[in-house]
Amino acid sequence: MGKSLWQWQKEGTSWRGIGIYHVTLTVPSRQPLLGRLVVTDSAPSKARVERTELGRLLLECQRSVPVFHPEIQILQYCLMPDHLHMVWYVRRPMEKSIRQVAQGFWQAVKKLGRAYSYIVEGESDACLTGGTMNERDGAVDACLTDGTMNERGGALRLSSIVEADSQKNSLCLAIGKERYCRLDPVFIERPFLRPLSRRGQLHAMIRYVQMNPQRLATKRMMPGFFCVQQGIELGERIYSGVGNVKLLSMEHFAAVHVRGMWVRAAERGDRQQLRNYMNGCVIEARKGCVMVSPFISPQEKQVMRVLLDEKHPFILLADNGFRNYYKPSDALFEACAEGRVLILSPWTYDADKRHVTREECVALNEMTAELVKLLNE
Template sequence: MVKQQKWQWQEPGRAWKGAGLYHITLTIPDRQPLLGTLDIPEGDPTKTVVRRTPLGNSLVNCLLDIPNHHPEVQVLHFCLMPDHLHAVLYVRRTMPTGIKGMVRGFWQGVKKLGRASSVSPNDIRSNHQEGLENRNRQEGTLGLREATLGLEAFAEGLKGQMSDEAYYNLPSVFTEMPFIRPMGRKTQLPNTIRYIDMNPQRLATKRLKPGFFRVQQGIVIGERSYDGVGNTTLLIAGRFMPVHVRSIWVKAAEHGDSQALREYKNGCVLSARKGVVMVSPFISADEKQVMQVLLNEQHFFILLADNGFRDYFKPSDALFDACAAGRVLILSPWPYNVEKRKISREECVALNEMAEEICHQLERDRD
């Protein structure tokens, strides 16, 4: 059993070739729902299932077939969505070509499925019927209709039925190689599996409550413009308060005097319980603790993000649930930067100043 095996985690310098865990994501770039349809029984997101299309079913079969070609690889977990596939692969030992080579081979295989799914059987029947009948008689392969029912078999025979130029001109659907992320901490496995398993429910929630997850641009507060996701009606709430834990309190707590720090954090929570909307980037560990209490007790707050919103953005974990319930608004003063990894000190200072600026401006607008 897999659970009884000793996991091998990525070590520095061993990523891509060594044993370990890898999170693979394959996406249809234009986000067409070609792999499945979302079914939300009784309008309940927790009951959501994805009904696979023939292409989606064949894609899963191709994924599960990987260990037959690479015995050192185990498909540990996966989730098929209407427009993308998530999978966690466990590589037991060092691979000769590395995980990238293996995933590239998988990608080439699914591109055949994508080309086959884009072909109309009637077009093939009219243009290639004679050659297909001869091929079937000689090799005993499936007829056109039967081959179409099994997309994998149909894909295998498609190239032989068409000229190379016509075949490679077919849309492949999967035009981008899967994204590969090595997993280097033990907590990443359960977190990644939970994230993958929640994908259908979160997509259903976004469809049922699109207003809270649509990126809204040009939200003007004072003289500054923000992009936002969440409940914008929080901007007309009665009272606002910034959450900014000062370094002097933290340093004092490190030397045994934690009273000021404790009183400030408790004061933030008590204010939230009275209906005050808390505003902060929640950067430091102590500020994150305050935000966690706000989430646990289901209070309203505005979160300032250090990066903008990519296409199809969705908050993660508890923040997603709070967004769906209309308890949070996420604002960003900056556009999305795909290369951004860490927040700078200058950005921290700027965001904290913006939090205070937002509170003062909204209080002024209320009066």
């Protein structure tokens, strides 16, 4: 993996100092190895994740982070079937950087992954009823216990092969380094680190982590509005989109584009033009007009919040494309589930993109005007 993956934090900030980080560890294959989503009474609000033994041991590994690094406090976590979200609070400067801590955590969970792969590899010729897995190796005891149910109805105990918080590697010693290194580590991608630096980000992130099971349940129960749809042709442009494409068939559309001159006038005390325009956008939405905008400026975001609060439909033009398993942000998620929003982007997904540029803002506003004209024809 390239070193650049660790380098995108803002220049001038320290990876060793006090800070809050959103850390995500993923099973790249997206297999539900860590747990199973359970939805009671078909109600997403009652969704929960039943942990597999691999998931349980992964959480034990996470709990060892503050033991080895007492500067770190785990504020929130959520285990999902194929990934783990964590919010880490670095309370005081560390000798090691947060990157090194994440690297150490990653090495520990890869050891768990190889132990899991060893068990799966041995299932084809292991007797699951006798209490010992892979007796041909003669060193690893995988006694059956109340762990994860496998396809044959048995249960395998990973903790008897490797301890999540142990520095030892008994499996490597037992089967030899060469064979050990050939085992799939499962967690082949480094944890993703995102520093939280803006006001309100921590509260929003904790809520996002807490709501993950509910979001996944909602997506599974309403897959149509959350699937990334490619090849949406509008005029001479081709968009990808998430949400309700039927909004494109509505009768009336209007753009939300707050002009800089109105904002500057408001800063000098003349707020009337800006107030009238923003109020006018809301009034049009109340009349049934679908508002279209990238909603970039603070004033445009205020209009979008009113549209969300009053449950009016709108189209959002995004400055980046959609990754696999994309989920709208907390504010947009409910509106997307209810079919009140369509998110469009003319660009492919760029994993390295962090901020919208001025050139992109101008382009998005031009696309908005172009799209509104096209849809109103």
